[in-house]
Amino acid sequence: MEGIIRLATRGSRLALKQFEIISKTLESYGVKCEPFLVESHGEHDTETPLYSMSEQGVFVRKLNDKIIEGEVDAAVHSAKDLPNEIDRALSISYYSKRADPRDYFISGMPLAKFSGTVGSSSIRRKRFIGQHNRNLEFLNIRGNIDTRIRKWERGEFGSIVVAKAALDRLGLTPPGEVISEEICPPDPNQGFIAIVTERGSKLECTLKKIQEQEQLWEASKERELMVRLQLGCNLAASIRAIYSEKVVKFAYADEERRYDFSFKKEIEESDVRKLRDIIGR
Secondary structure (H helix, E strand, O other): OOOEEEEEEOOOHHHHHHHHHHHHHHHOOOOEEEEEEOOOHHHHOOOOOHHHOOOOOOOOHHHHHHHHOOOOOEEEEEHHHOOOOOOOOEEEEEEOOOOOOOEEEEOOOOHHHOOEEEEOOOHHHHHHHHHHOOOEEEEOOOOOHHHHHHHHHOOOOOEEEEEHHHHHHHOOOOOEEEEOOOOOOOOOOOOOEEEEEEOOOHHHHHHHHHOOHHHHHHHHHHHHHHHHHOOOOOOOEEEEEEOOOOEEEEEEEOOOOEEEEEEOOOOOHHHHHHHHHHHOO
16 A cells, blocks of 8 residues: 555553554555554543443544544554444454463462452453452552553552553563463453454455454454354453464353353354353343
């Protein structure tokens, strides 16, 4: 493509780093990019837990609207933030290489031995980690990665849980440990950066031509099941597709126990109905 494409992005340090990663990737294929900064409702409301907000995809809609309004060519998102449905005029046209999808426990003490408060607004993290260690008190926390780490450093929380991918992308190495996927399986699409474009556009065509198969397979399989189950951040559910094994793993935790499934074939509607019964959908 000729010229420079405008990519809508949030203005946080992590969002700009993700824009930089995407920009470098596209520039290697001759596509030059410039950022178009957009503030979202989620950045103005830094108190309400995401699972309590009425709008699913709270960090997504404003950026995508800029595509529809013709102000930008595409939008860059953390793929896990994309809601089940986006505007029909739009397409998820590209997924980056996947960063580490696991979570990270920031603390001066190992997770297994820790007793005290944990800053996390994620129901998934609360349920899965809470079943691994029953001596934890989860408190809601909002803000970008830097803000949350500062809150922990000030002693507002005994520990916090964040995405390992975010720490890696920002070059941060706080004390603590990576939480294994066996303890806390990740959100669907955690670790991917996604590009949304206008459906049928020349840019969509270009991006789909350069898309690598492994990333597309994993991200698409996870998103497909997420949409079929109509999952949101108000449920403690994980979907993890592994390209090398051609397997899709599903995990769910209620207040008492967790449920784990593994699919090495196409997921049939009967499988989906079984999972819906378990999660109450």
